[in-house]
Amino acid sequence: MVLPAEKTGTRRMVAPGAVSPTGENRMGLVYAEIELISVDDMALFSRGYIAEDEIKRVRVSALVDSGSYSLVIPNHIKEQLGLRVLGERMAILANELEVKGTVVGPVEIRFENRRTTVDAVVLADRGEVLLGSVPMEDLDVIIDPKRQKLIVNPDYPYIPLTYAK
Numbered sequence: 058m059v060l061p062a063e064k065t066g067t068r069r070m071v072a073p074g075a076v077s078p079t080g081e082n083r084m085g086l087v088y089a090e091i092e093l094i095s096v097d098d099m100a101l102f103s104r105g106y107i108a109e110d111e112i113k114r115v116r117v118s119a120l121v122d123s124g125s126y127s128l129v130i131p132n133h134i135k136e137q138l139g140l141r142v143l144g145e146r147m148a149i150l151a152n153e154l155e156v157k158g159t160v161v162g163p164v165e166i167r168f169e170n171r172r173t174t175v176d177a178v179v180l181a182d183r184g185e186v187l188l189g190s191v192p193m194e195d196l197d198v199i200i201d202p203k204r205q206k207l208i209v210n211p212d213y214p215y216i217p218l219t220y221a222k
Contacts, residue, residue: 087121089207095138096163113138117186121207125189128177171196
């Protein structure tokens with residue numbers, strides 16, 4: 058789900074022409090290189106039905122948004138990975154517009170030495186991949202605002218931390 062900034066406590070204020078500390082013209086935006094993999098294909102490979110090089114996967118630059126909950130993907134990524142339709146979900150966009158999304162999956166997300174398996178939401182007008190807070194929490198990654206980067210939790214750099222309370 059994508060919530061408006063007012064409901065998440067997030068303020069997104071960027072002056073026109075602002076330049077980030079990294080020298081790029083995308084102040085306040087954080088992107089991360091992630092790999093998305095079809096979990097169904099991974100299961101077929103593990104059972105010997107397909108070769109490893111037949112597993113559908115794609116590397117993308119995802120917009121990291123801790124104010125959003127889910128992994129959101131455009132339809133062409135769903136098609137590339139051959140993801141199954143699992144259902145529907147309503148999503149509230151940043152402009153407070155409610156839209157119906159298609160839930161697909163399962164998909165494995167890989168970032169550096171981390172991996173998690175999630176369902177994704179396909180939104181018709183979404184042109185880029187959006188990495189939300191639920192997969193970020195499971196990956197045990199954090200946003201480094203000074204460097205405008207997604208990083209592995211420095212307190213647990215070799216293995217992700219999860220809370221089992």
